[in-house]
Amino acid sequence: MIVEVALPVPLRGGFDYLLPEGQPTPTPGCRVRVPFGSRQLSGVVVTIKQDSEQPTAKLRQLSAVLDHQPILSERLLEWLNWASRYYQHPLGDVISTALPARLRKGDAATIQQTCWQLTETGLAQDSQSLKRAPQQQALVERLQSGRCDARTLKQAFSATVIRALEEKGLIETVEDEYVADTDWPQRIHICGQLTPNLEQSLAITAVNNHAQGFQCFLLEGVTGSGKTEVYLQTIAPLLKQGRQILILVPEIGLTPQTVARFEQRFGIEVAVLHSGLTDKERLRVWQQAGLGEVGIIIGTRSAIFTPLANPGMIIVDEEHDGSYKQQDGWRYHARDLAVVRARMEKVPLILGSATPSLETLNNALGSRYQHLSLGKRAGGANAVKHQVLDIKGQALDYGLAKGMQQRIRLHLQQGHQVMLFINRRGFAPALICHQCGHVEECHRCERSFTLHRQLKKLQCHHCGDAKVVPHRCAACGHPDLQPVGMGTEQLEQGIQRIFPDYSAMRIDSDSARGKQKLHGLLEEINQGKSQLLIGTQILAKGHHFPRVSLVVILDVDSALFSADYRAAEHLAQLITQVAGRAGRAQIQGELWLQTHNPGHPLLQDLLNNGYQHFARLALKERQFAALPPYSYQALFRAEAVDGNLAYGFLEQVKACLQPTDITLIGPLPALMEKRQGRYRMQLLLQSDKRTGIQQWLSNMMSNIEKLPLANKVRWSLDMDPMDF
């Protein structure tokens, strides 16, 4: 018997081991310990086979089998195998990424359960002898019908009663096999269901008609159109059948309100997976989901790896959100993995968004996904009015034109809130010497330091490096150092000066450090404590601000002229999402964009015709330029302190290629050429056929790993890259 094991090492493929005599054969999906070089590693069994490509004499024996039962089901293993091939990423590392940290470190996967039972004395004694202590008598009688787990017993009896009986020697604890508590379907109690409008009804019916097998849906609904209500109503019948629902939300979208909404509707507890959990809590949720003890699991990107005993549906909310793409290590896209997982699990998948990604929209328009639309805001809220303000040649106070200031005042006087949006935190993006023009730069990234007045620091937004604000210019020694440009801190200060009678609040990753803090600030906003809200894109995502009637985006020009071909899509998503935050209730919402280019065709189309129209036009442009989703890309990145090495490595990669139908672009410097003291280069592969790239890579990856420079640079491969 040969056991093939996936190990968390940066090498492709599985590793073969011999099974020692007398050792029972482990099932695929079980963890084992094996010798690897001079170390012992734990890995996961992928297959059991008769033969190895290696000569048997060379194979080593595995050291120990760690699990009696597989921790990964056959289906999940198959899915991860697929992912490893698709992303051209070593299987061992893929599996390791998918497992909770505790299981990676070798903790037990099964839950041990402490139970109470009667001792021999307890069994021999008549419970009547306890009749002067009725609680104790009741407990003994309860255990006469069999042992009971500690958790349940504690709910029925006080700790004092339990301790008293233990001291009398009548009861004792034993470790017992854990019995999963899968009663939740009986506890479901639906409460507060709204009457769906026509579009919602159509969507719900469409999903229900396919609820017993795989089908992918795009639920394209403007913000506030009642997508969540559609999720709630489509999952209800599945939950009642005891089928589990996995819901992915963007990092920032996982608010207590979201969770509360699902708990309130069904009256059952929702399991939550986010970055704030301890390893132990994370393992617990993983186990509960795998045992079928929870009906609804809500989590961010990595929650896609949660095992489900009885899957019913997967939902990816705000499917366009960039946080679904992992940006280091194994660079997977949780939405794309969800599509394949849903197909393998034979369950429906709903991708929901007000601003679907062009990839998803293309799949829906091409009928690969069923397209469901919600065009109106539910609950009677009005659509937001979009307007552009031409700021060419206008005097600006803290980035705001005079006319804009009047508009803001008007909304404030009506008792509403105003949201100002600027995509740059800190006080100013640079500090310049007024005498000699010297700008303080981070030498590791060759970019200017951002001035943070509050922290009294200069901070590099690319590597996080920081230092105290200098009093004199490092080049000429003159003390006249002036901030250039504007960030959220400065805007907050300025706004407070222009509108001294109103209170301002800033929300960016500096002011909202930690999830709890952010939730606190958002609560305060909705209580109306501040009238002027200043923020970065944190504010744009998923939250509801019913008191906001005016949203101003101070500067859209930087995104209109970006080198990244996705910038237009992202700007349009941002504008639409920001607009969706305003005027939720009965207030007429307004969105204003300040720009020097009011005639820009992209802006015009977006404002006149909305995201749906814009996105279809943008797709045509992509098709014309043969860009994704009409072509497929893979990006080799390499970085090194010596830029020549990074370049040289990618040259070698390029030389590996036999001429095929793949276009190669590069090696070129990355948009951000230097970071943390390393030079960054990239080589882009593009093809109009996915299989072309896949085939070439699967043949070449092991050769690339052996290239002379492969060990001298830090390199990675990014399938379907999102940033360059």
Ligand code: ADP
């Ligand atoms: P989305 O998820 O698309 O942003 P929500 O589901 O959060 O939208 O709905 C927005 C608001 O509209 C919520 O306050 C919700 O209670 C309300 N709503 C949704 N559907 C209906 C409906 N059919 N009737 C009345 N109100 C609704």
Ligand code: ZN
């Ligand atoms: Zn830096």
